[in-house]
Every structure is written in C-alpha cells, then in structure tokens.
Amino acid sequence: MNNFPTLTEMGISHPEEISDYVLRTQGEVSDTLKIIYKRGKGSFLPQSRSYKFGRAANTLLTDSGTSSTERVHEISPFLQLAIVELDSIVNAKRVALSEKDQLLSELLELEQTVQGAIADIRDRIVRLS
Secondary structure, three states: OOOOHHHHHOOOOOOOHHHEEEEEEEEOEEEEEEEEEOOOOOOOOOEEEEEEEEEEEEEEEEEOOOOOEEEEOOOOHHHHHHHHHHHHHHHHHHHHHHHHHHHHHHHEEEEEEHHHHHHHHHHHHHHHH
C-alpha cells in the first residue's frame, strides 16, 4: 500500500528519507518545491531536489455591477496534494524529535536527582566518621 501516491508520481521512491521542504513562489506563474533529504552515509543520491509547478490563471468577477474582473494565479492542485503528503512526513518526524527531547530532559533531571541523593548520603557518611 502506497501512503504517498503524489510523491511516488513525482519519482520519490524513499519518502522516509525526507527531512524537510521549502516552497517558493516564482512570481505569478510558478512555484518551486525543494525537497531536502537526510541520506545515509556514503549515499550518492542528492541531498535535495527541486520541482517546478506552473500556476493556473483564472479570471474572477470582482464587481458584478461594473463587470470588472481580476486575474488570479492559483497553486497547482497536484502541488497541494504533494504538500499535504510532505507535511505528514515532516510533522511526524518533528513529533518524534519532540518526544526524544522530552525523554532526554527527563533523563537529565533524573540524573541530577540521583547525583544529589548520592552527594547527600556521602555527606552523612563523612559526618559519621
């Protein structure tokens, strides 16, 4: 089962290696999506890859009384699907990092508590001598 059909269609075969992405608008006509990877040591694959998507130009009626219109350039629906998939990958990794940071913080706090207790016991032993 493919959890990332849009990314697969873009040619991305290892979505688990994606670490982040950047989306840039190139004027009114296109968007550039840069996908950043965390590759394994010794990998010959690129650290990032860019994809360019055109924007669709639509004419919208802004005032029905005067029949004035405005030209609007909309993001590609395919790019929107890719962003949803990328967000799910990147956000899952951020949550995992957040949990890791929290566990490391708890471990540090526990180490400090134990060291304090050990120091207290040593002081009491010294006073008994």
